Amino acid sequence: MYANFSHRLLCVAVRRQMHSNLWIFIWRRKLSFLLVVSGLVLLGLWTWAILIDTTTTPPLPVPSANAEARERQQQQQNPGYQQVHIIQKLIAQANRVLRADRLKDNAAGEKAPTVQRLGNVRFLRPTQAKKAPLPLSESYLFEQERLKILEQQQRQRNAGMEELNANAEDERMLSSAERQTQYEHDLQRMGVPVVAGIGPDGPRSPNERLVHLDLKGAPPKLSFLKQLLPMLRALGATGLLIEYEDMFPFTGALQPLAAHNAYKEDELRDFLECAALHGLSVMPLLQTFGHLEYVLKLEGFEQLRELPESPQSICPSQPQSMALLEQMLTQVIELHLQCIGKATPSAPTLPIKFTHIHIGCDEVQRMGECQACRQRLRSELFLSHVISLSHFVRRHWPQLGVVIWDDQLRTMSLSELQHSQIGSYVEPMVWVYASDIYRFIQPQLWDTYAKVFPSAWVASAYKGAFGESLLVPPLQHHLENNIRWLAVIAKEGGRFAKGLRGVALTGWQRYDHFAVLCELLPVGMPSLMVSLSTVSKGYFSTNPRDNDLLRVLQCVFQPDSRRSGRPWLELHPNAHHSQLFAVCNYPGHMVFKYALRLYDKLAEVGAYLQQTREQSAWLSDYNVRHNFSSPLRVHELIARTPILIEELRAMAREAQQLLWEAYDEYTVAEFVEQHIYPTIEALQRQLASGATLLQRRTWPQRPLPLTLRIQEDMGLVTDRQPH
Template sequence: MQSNCLILLWRRKLSGILIVSSLVLFALWTWVFFIYNSRDVQIDGEINHLIQTDNPQKHVYFLQKLISQANRILRYQQKQQNTSSSVNHKLLQARRPTGGIPVPAAAHTGKNSGIVRFVKPTKSPPSIGLLETTDQPLLFGSRHKKIALFGANYLFEDERLKILENQQRVRNAGMAEIQNSMDYERLLTSAERQTQYEHELLRLGVPTIAGIGPSGPRPPNERLVHLDLKGAPPKLSFLKRLLPLLKTLGATGLLIEYEDMFPYTGILQALPAKNAYKVEELKDFLTSVVLHGLSIMPLVQTFGHIEFALKLQEFENLREIPEIPQSLCPSQDDSIIFIQNMLTQIIEFHLSIADAVMNSNSTSAGGASLHSTAFTHIHIGCDEVLRMGECIRCRQHSRHEIFLTHVTTISNFVRTRWPQLQVVIWDDMLRDMMLSEMQHAHIGSYVEPMVWVYANDIYRFIQPQLWDMYAKVFPTIWTASAFKGAFGESLMIPPLQRHLENNMRWLAVIAKESGRFSKGIRGLALTGWQRYDHFAVLCELFPVGIPSLITSLSTVSKGYFVTNPKENDILRVLECAFHPDSRRSGHPWIELHPNSHHSQLFSACSYPGSMVYKFALRLFEKLSELQNYLLHTQDRSAWMSEYNVRHNFSSHSRVYDVTHNTPLYINELSAMAREAYEVMFDVFDEYTVVEFVEQNIYPMIASLQRQLLEGQRLLQRRVWPQRPLPFSAELAQLNLIPANLMNADKICSNDISCDNASLQ
């Protein structure tokens, strides 16, 4: 009896447990159903929004988002189905159609829940293809049945999703990312955009200048590129190849300083150098300049820096000081006639080019415009007149009076004979003058000064009060920066970052000071000196300075440095082999450092003259290595110092260790000297190549050979004297030792006598 009661109670207990478990499972099922029902409502809302929009980029964006979300839902449902009860499994089997067509679960429940359950068909239908995302949006739910199948697989498998995403990425070519970026940029304020821009400049190593950016001031109207032909004059065939490049980057003209490379004739036939340009080839080059839409401003020195003429015997009498051929004496009539002859030949030659271009284009609409803009200014120099007012005639006048009188005399000659031309001078000789002096001479009606500063702190040299004084005298002015030839008289590679900063600071100065002048500031000239004067050695060669020129010219042409490599013209114009993406690699696409002479980016480019640039980089590195080598062996070594060499007293093993690599270094430099002729001959003539080799390679070879000979002499000795060693005779000659020590027994005049004295 008791056992029957226990069995009855146990059965009721089990029934209760089953009932409770069923209620819990039902509650969980209901909760999951409502959650996914709410998600499907959200999906339907996004689909309706997608249908109403016409933007194809947003179609792709929402399509990818919906596919990803649907994929997560289906994976979760598949997991739930595998773990559900047998009753739910039978219910699912009852819903399976025989034809293998996916049927929404809501069709059996009577509710339009929008959830689509995909059931593997009993017979694989033919593959229909990818989703039709370009023509019609993808629709979910029982109301919309246009769904593409992928064979026997589910629609939203990971593999199919990847294929769809890749095809959409190729099809849209990054349009969605650009659109998102544009939307983000529109939300930023101008201050936030400037902060973001300056942050990117810091990553690249580009200087940040207040107010210079995408929303900053406009670039200068005129952007001239200076060709300094008095040092290492390039072949005109090479310069012609650069004209399209300069025009593309925004140059508007050339400032050409001929010096002795112009083919003077007549009474000036002694002026041209032996390798001066021929008349016909110069005409051909200038014609190409005009046809490329670039203006020409010749630069002829007419006061200082006339060494190329005053060094000659024919013009020796025109010097201000007989011993110094730097400055012209303006008090002599012959000096004025000499300057007028130079200007006449230069101006008439360039006007003939403009006339020839106009005549050849007379049938076209652009002929007259080319003539009117090709040659409008002549630059007469007048900078750094260091020796002035020192001859007997000039002492009767002040330096400022002499300068202003000479400038107005030459300018009046030009303006009277060629009234269509404007005269330009360098401004440095005006900076110390009084306002009343310039106004009294009416120099503002004769010339337009070109204010030049190559340092980063422009206001240190041209202070605000000087700008104010210039504005009261001159209706308009020019400015001048530098892309090379400004930070060292014998540099081989220009410091690109410093030149870029100089040009960017000029952009800020021009924007700030242009309003002072009634006609504004005309433009900016990017100078590129190849000698500091006629007697100086070469500094940076023109092809070596092209990366600096390209970087600065593209910056001043746009008004700011473009940080996006896809929008910056540097990579495209220089024909660089790779286009780095800093957003993906994490590294800046260009790296500029104040203490670095170059960026590795330009080593992978193939612009005209790039081989000379790459050769100069290798030579620079090799010379730096050998300079450190000689410094270690001669100045820091304890066995090959000048004391060791003078007394022929050192250790054989140490000397051998120090000098055994010297022959190898000599051979390497000799090979680089031969390579220089092959690399540079496309740009320069043999005279320039020989000068470059003699200036940069030969001195190092000579130092290495001298070190090798000294080492061989030290190695020849087999016996050495006792200490102390005798004094060197040079010390006695220079009175560097006390008189009581000047004993013949203690002093040797040469190494042999030193040896004998020590042996005694």
């Protein structure tokens, strides 16, 4: 009786309180706090049921001692633990009640207000046209509802998948086109030539990338060349094409062919082994037809010339010619093979990779002119000579391939080449150093080569191709030549059964044995490295972080620190260099910087001499011949001459100090004599002419006496007798 009365009082109190506050709270906040309110009410009921109505409550299982201990410990550590635990249980019960309630509403489709009873407490739900989902957080969503939402999202994703797949290819193509456009824009800003089809998404790079070392003029010290090997390898080189000429250590009867400063045999072996350690193959190049001046100039070998007055080419009709060439090939090949066979378990030195021998045969300018050779066609003479040498190599070293330059083949017909079967003996190396490669090797010639030769090589240039006596190579021209070769390789390589093997980057030191020096190797290093990195990657990378130049050349230049908006590398047609290479620290960088300063100084002095001699009116050749000029003007014109002479002498001494890192005293002396001394001589002649003009104190009346020698040379006739 008392319990029922208390229960009714509690219900009345709850109902009044809810009518006064709960309704306002619920309708303002709507149903977002329904779960919390239900939990609180259930918490009060559950507490009352335990404390008051104990007679109707079934006995609970007795917890274990360990569980009670843990429970007490948690309650001691966290006073609110019991309340949190009770709230979690009430929330779970409320979720079950609400779930059953929603299922019930969905089945009945009720639209009128309904009353839900939980014990003796009623919850009134408002009328709704369509039941909206409860605004509960994801942590309180029912499992079935979450599954429905996930299924709906998956259906939406599946519905759009076909459309995404259909547009994916278009997006990739658009992205590729945009990348190519941006790439070409960056190239134009940098001054790098733009070639269609060459870019990040273009063809891959050639398999073999050889760096040519021309030793027939200004041979570098092998210690200097060793420093370059890791740099060449880092930028993508796979091998070396070494043209020894008279720097090879010939022995025995061939010893006279070696220069007095030729490499020692043990030094050369050490260099070849060092190249092998860096993973570089070696292809020796030995001229065997033209460009044999270093042999045929010597006494005792002049009888082998095609023409007595020219030591350029050897006569193929003389038996002694073939005997000489076979001895030369034997010594060169055997030395390299000895380096190959040196790797043993007891001596684990890495053997060199030696698969081809290059026998030259380019620019045979005097051929078929002696009495014996006139009886045969020039093409027959050439093909027969090349095949004989190649057959000799194949007979003694069958593992070696033979490579020749291609220029003597360009004028031959397809039937001549096929009939000779030269394609079974050699592989041509097609060389063009200009930008317009198809001007020299037209498509029909590529087709002819592909029908004759299973494979071929190509050759570009990084120095020694745009002037017989240049001091600094035109970097941009060489880079364009290499980029255009990449496009040609991609287009023409498919013609050959075995494709194009690779490219050789040539760096000539002399145009022939008698010519003066071209650009020195240290001066050509920037051009070599830019072209090599481009050929190795298949395109010129405009991203300084993707291009290895900065790292390999040890440049302190930081692209992100520049705020001028200018590109990190600028290569324009009329510029011999970029400012980038002025802050790099590669082997020979001081020689490169010195060459740039010397180039500017020689240009300055040249302009000064031209101005004083040809443009001024008081120090011209006419003034000097007649010893007739104004002393005041002459003083003004020659005032700078002694200063310029001393500056050039200082640069000559500096050249000796800097070049010593890479060259011996003979190359240093030749460089100074070729580039500096002639200008000093011209300044001294000008100074002497000015001194002569200044010595005169009286001058004759006009007209000045005629110069009879000039009158006679020019064919001028005059009746006037000289005074």
